[in-house]
Amino acid sequence: MSVIAAFLTGLCSLVVLFSLVWLVQLRTRNAGLIDAVWAWSLGWLALLYAWSGSAPLQLRVLLAILGGGWGLRLGTHLFLRNHGKPEDGRYRRFREQWAGAADRKMFWFFQFQAVFSMLLSVSFAAVAWSGREPGSLCAAAAVLLWLVSVIGEGVADLQLERFKRDPANRGQVCRQGLWYYSRHPNYFFECLHWLVYVPLAAGGSWWWLTLAAPLVMAYLLLKLSGVPLTEAQSARSRPGYAEYIRTTSVLIPWPPKKS
Numbered sequence: 001m002s003v004i005a006a007f008l009t010g011l012c013s014l015v016v017l018f019s020l021v022w023l024v025q026l027r028t029r030n031a032g033l034i035d036a037v038w039a040w041s042l043g044w045l046a047l048l049y050a051w052s053g054s055a056p057l058q059l060r061v062l063l064a065i066l067g068g069g070w071g072l073r074l075g076t077h078l079f080l081r082n083h084g085k086p087e088d089g090r091y092r093r094f095r096e097q098w099a100g101a102a103d104r105k106m107f108w109f110f111q112f113q114a115v116f117s118m119l120l121s122v123s124f125a126a127v128a129w130s131g132r133e134p135g136s137l138c139a140a141a142a143v144l145l146w147l148v149s150v151i152g153e154g155v156a157d158l159q160l161e162r163f164k165r166d167p168a169n170r171g172q173v174c175r176q177g178l179w180y181y182s183r184h185p186n187y188f189f190e191c192l193h194w195l196v197y198v199p200l201a202a203g204g205s206w207w208w209l210t211l212a213a214p215l216v217m218a219y220l221l222l223k224l225s226g227v228p229l230t231e232a233q234s235a236r237s238r239p240g241y242a243e244y245i246r247t248t249s250v251l252i253p254w255p256p257k258k259s
Contacts, residue, residue, distance in 0.1 A: 001052035003052075003053075003125055003128075003129050005052075006048060006049055006052040006053075006125070006128075007118070007121075007125065009048065009052075010044075010045045010048055010049075010118065010121060011114070011118055013044070013048075014041050014045075014114040014117055014118065015111065015114055017037065017041060018034070018037065018041075018110040018111055018113060018114050019107070019110070019111075021033055021034050021037050021110060022106060022107045022110045025106065026103060029087065030082075030086070030087040030091075031087060031088075031091040031094075031106060031110075032082035032085070032087055032088050032091065033079070033082065034110055034113060035078040035082060035088075036075045036076070036078040036079035036082065037075070038075075038113050038117065039071050039074040039075035039078055040071055040072070040075035041071075041114070041117050042067070042070075042071045042117055042120060042121065043067060043068045043069075043070065043071020043072050043075065044068075044071070045067075045117065045118075045121040045124055046063060046064060046066070046067025046068050046070075046071060046121075046124045047064050047067070047068045049063070049121065049124040049125050049127075049128035049129075050063045050064035050067070050068075050124075050128055051064075052128065053125075053127075053128025053129050053130075054128075054129050055127065055128055055129060055130040055131070055132075055133075055204070056132070056133045058133065059127065059128075059130060059133050059134070059200070060127075060128055062139070062142075062143075062200070063124060063127045063128055063197075063200065066142070066143070066146050066196060066200070067124055067197075069150070070146070070149075070150055070193055073150060073154065074153070074190075077154070077157055081157075081161070089233045089237075090225075090229045090230070090233065091106075093229075093233070094106065094109070116216065116220060119212070119213075119216050120194065120213045120216055120217065122209050122210075122212060122213065123194060123197035123198075123201070123209070123210040123212070123213040124197065125206075125209075126197065126201040126204060126206040126207055126209045126210050127197055127200050127201045127204070127210070129204070129206070130201050130203065130204030130205075130206070130207070131203075131204055131205055132203045132204060133203070134199060134200055134201070134202040134203050135202070135203070138199035138200065138202040138203075139199070139200065141199040142196050142197070142198075142199045142200040145192065145193075145195055145196045145199070146193065146196045148189075148192065149189045149190070149192040149193035149195075149196065150189075150193065152178070152185070152188075152189035152192070153185075153186050153189035153190060153193070155177070155178060156177070156178045156179070156185040156186040156189060157186055159174070159176055159177035159178060159179060160174055160179065160186070162176075163176055163179075171237065171238055171239065172238065172239075172240070173234075173238050173239075173240050173241050173244045175244070175248075178253060180248075180256065181248070181249065181253035181254055181255065181256065182248065182249050182250070182251060182252065182253040182254070183227075183231070183244060183245065183248050183249065183250050183251075184221070184226070184227060184230070184250060184251055185253055187221045187222075187226055187227070187251060188251045188252055188253060190217060190221065191214055191217050191218050191221065191251070192214075194210075194213040194214040194216075194217050195214050197210045197213065198210045198211060198214075218251075221251075222250070222251065227250060227251075231245065
């Protein structure tokens with residue numbers, strides 16, 4: 001399958017998938033499922049491109065394992081985190097702001113997620129249609145980056161979940177583990193994950209396209225749906241969060257400033 005055909009197949013599948021999720025939230029009035037489906041959709045695109053690409057088989061298998069495995073872990077974590085719980089405050093705020101137009105605007109918001117998924121999937125495509133395998137050092141660097149990013153994000157997620165489960169921490173700011181060094185360590189490792197495909201595409205004609213994904217993800221998290229919405233909500237509901245913002249790095253883990 002050509003790269004254009006695979007891209008269009010992926011786009012159509014995401015439009016249909018995200019439309020179905022929109023229909024589900026019409027019934028449940030809870031848009032949180034889109035978080036998990038978004039991560040799963042990227043894992044699906046990694047598998048689709050790995051199956052359709054023309055790169056050497058070993059490289060496409062590695063892409064399927066790394067991209068698919070990352071999407072499966074993150075999507076499953078987000079699903080378990082949101083399942084059976086009230087709608088996330090971000091989406092409740094959207095409903096309040098959009099009022100009578102909430103259902104229509106939520107549909108296009110979901111489709112906007114599909115656009116970002118396709119932009120990020122360019123990294124998968126650059127690997128799947130690479131004309132040659134990367135050297136052993138580049139492949140090892142990619143695997144090492146993947147391990148650090150996936151394990152790091154998993155540890156950050158686990159630390160936050162444990163903090164939230166303790167009733168004594170209700171309404172408090174998590175400063176435990178990685179959250180002592182960064183306000184969003186999970187987002188940091190999320191951005192780091194997208195650097196995996198830079199060395200994996202090394203040697204291919206389109207390797208430079210993989211540089212876009214980390215930038216797109218950083219912009220998405222820092223300027224759009226990640227940090228601004230999360231911190232606006234936390235600043236309203238958690239005493240001490242303003243001090244946390246003042247002393248703690250927003251993304252890159254770093255020793256905090258003195259109070």
